[in-house]
Amino acid sequence: xxxxxxxxxxxxxxxxxxxxxxxxxxxxxxxxxxxxxxxxxxxxxxxxxxxxxxxxxxxxxxxxxxxxxxxxxxxxxxxxxxxxxxxxxxxxxxxxxxxxxxxxxxxxxxxxxxxxxxxxxxxxxxxxxxxxxxxxxxxxxxxxxxxxxxxxxxxxxxxxxxxxxxxxxxxxxxxxxxxxxxxxxxxxxxxxxxxxxxxxxxxxxxxxxxxxxxxxxxxxxxxxxxxxxxxxxxxxxxxxxxxx
Amino acid sequence: xxxxxxxxxxxxxxxxxxxxxxxxxxxxxxxxxxxxxxxxxxxxxxxxxxxxxxxxxxxxxxxxxxxxxxxxxxxxxxxxxxxxxxxxxxxxxxxxxxxxxxxxxxxxxxxxxxxxxxxxxxxxxxxxxxxxxxxxxxxxxxxxxxxxxxxxxxxxxxxxxxxxxxxxxxxx
Numbered sequence: 254x255x256x257x258x259x260x261x262x263x264x265x266x267x268x269x270x271x272x273x274x275x276x277x278x279x280x281x282x283x284x285x286x287x288x289x290x291x292x293x294x295x296x297x298x299x300x301x302x303x304x305x306x307x308x309x310x311x312x313x314x315x316x317x318x319x320x321x322x323x324x325x326x327x328x329x330x331x332x333x334x335x336x337x338x339x340x341x342x343x344x345x346x347x348x349x350x351x352x353x354x355x356x357x358x359x360x361x362x363x364x365x366x367x368x369x370x371x372x373x374x375x376x377x378x379x380x381x382x383x384x385x386x387x388x389x390x391x392x393x394x395x396x397x398x399x400x401x402x403x404x405x406x407x408x409x410x411x412x413x414x415x416x417x418x419x420x421x422x423x424x425x426x427x428x429x430x431x432x433x434x435x436x437x438x439x440x441x442x443x444x445x446x447x448x449x450x451x452x453x454x455x456x457x458x459x460x461x462x463x464x465x466x467x468x469x470x471x472x473x474x475x476x477x478x479x480x481x482x483x484x485x486x487x488x489x490x491x492x493x494x495x496x497x
Numbered sequence: 498x499x500x501x502x503x504x505x506x507x508x509x510x511x512x513x514x515x516x517x518x519x520x521x522x523x524x525x526x527x528x529x530x531x532x533x534x535x536x537x538x539x540x541x542x543x544x545x546x547x548x549x550x551x552x553x554x555x556x557x558x559x560x561x562x563x564x565x566x567x568x569x570x571x572x573x574x575x576x577x578x579x580x581x582x583x584x585x586x587x588x589x590x591x592x593x594x595x596x597x598x599x600x601x602x603x604x605x606x607x608x609x610x611x612x613x614x615x616x617x618x619x620x621x622x623x624x625x626x627x628x629x630x631x632x633x634x635x636x637x638x639x640x641x642x643x644x645x646x647x648x649x650x651x652x653x654x655x656x657x658x659x660x661x662x663x664x665x666x667x668x669x
Contacts (some may be wrong), residue, residue: 262655271600272624278515289533345520
């Protein structure tokens with residue numbers, strides 16, 4: 254068969270040259286997508302959210318997301334939730350074949366991809382979106398809800414970044430701000446986990462334990478509850494562990 | 498064969514995937530959503546990736562399917578955005594890049610004149626520079642079909658650009 258092609262017009266060549274030189278996407282967007290990938294693994298509703306197609310996708314892919322969760326937890330520089338989710342997945346009986354040594358959160362220095370993304374960039378007002386709900390199908394009144402979710406995520410991202418920088422006091426500050434603004438926020442489980450980790454990082458193990466017990470009481474079926482306990486068991490000076 | 502891992506693909510090809518999604522008609526307001534789906538799919542399919550092949554056509558094939566899914570769902574919900582400016586990100590471009598942004602806008606508009614199948618082949622060949630046999634492999638097409646679609650796509654693209662230029666010429 255002849256493979257002769259009609260040549261592109263000179264105008265077509267001109268515009269396509271510009272298209273080939275399209276500038277990179279914003280770093281903030283790159284970071285947000287990464288955060289959402291991580292959230293789709295770690296978010297409590299990721300595997301159980303109703304109708305949105307992406308939630309179904311996430312649920313279907315969940316077992317395969319273990320390495321992704323591990324990777325993303327590291328990529329988000331101190332993001333503990335991915336690793337925590339990993340730990341929970343490996344505990345699940347139907348995923349026994351996937352069990353592997355639970356990885357510790359990686360050090361920020363090992364994650365060059367996200368290093369250039371400044372906290373301020375991550376905190377810029379992102380496009381409204383739910384972590385595990387890729388289609389933006391909300392009615393107009395739903396946009397304010399999504400804006401609130403974005404605000405929640407921004408605050409928690411600050412907390413996570415502060416933990417990664419070894420500044421647990423700033424992480425706690427961000428978590429407290431989240432609690433003040435969203436006492437019943439959709440990401441409160443993640444906030445609590447970050448708070449517990451920050452307290453532990455500050456050496457305030459008694460406060461961390463107390464908060465962990467409250468977490469277990471408030472969220473007995475949370476994906477993260479076992480990981481919270483693991484954090485406490487591994488805390489220095491821990492002799493009794495959290496009460497079962 | 499030791500292929501690229503997910504971190505490597507994400508770091509090296511995030512821009513490529515997003516650019517491809519824009520070319521496939523995903524509006525800026527949905528870009529993050531669809532990019533997220535693409536990379537979830539990439540991870541799920543990583544073990545099927547042939548490391549001997551270039552990654553971009555493979556990634557494009559995944560982006561094409563996710564873009565198609567998005568368009569179908571948006572269409573069902575009558576949410577296909579038409580009024581949204583196609584290059585919101587380029588509004589931030591520095592002085593001197595404005596013309597480039599305008600040209601890229603024309604490309605996206607002209608691509609809208611192509612159906613999805615032709616558009617995919619055209620983007621891979623005339624934007625990305627992918628050889629036709631590689632395109633055929635990535636899109637799981639017979640090579641002759643890929644050539645045929647490319648021919649049709651070029652005609653349609655040239656015609657669309659000429660159509661855009663006509664009103665300007667008539668005004669002169």
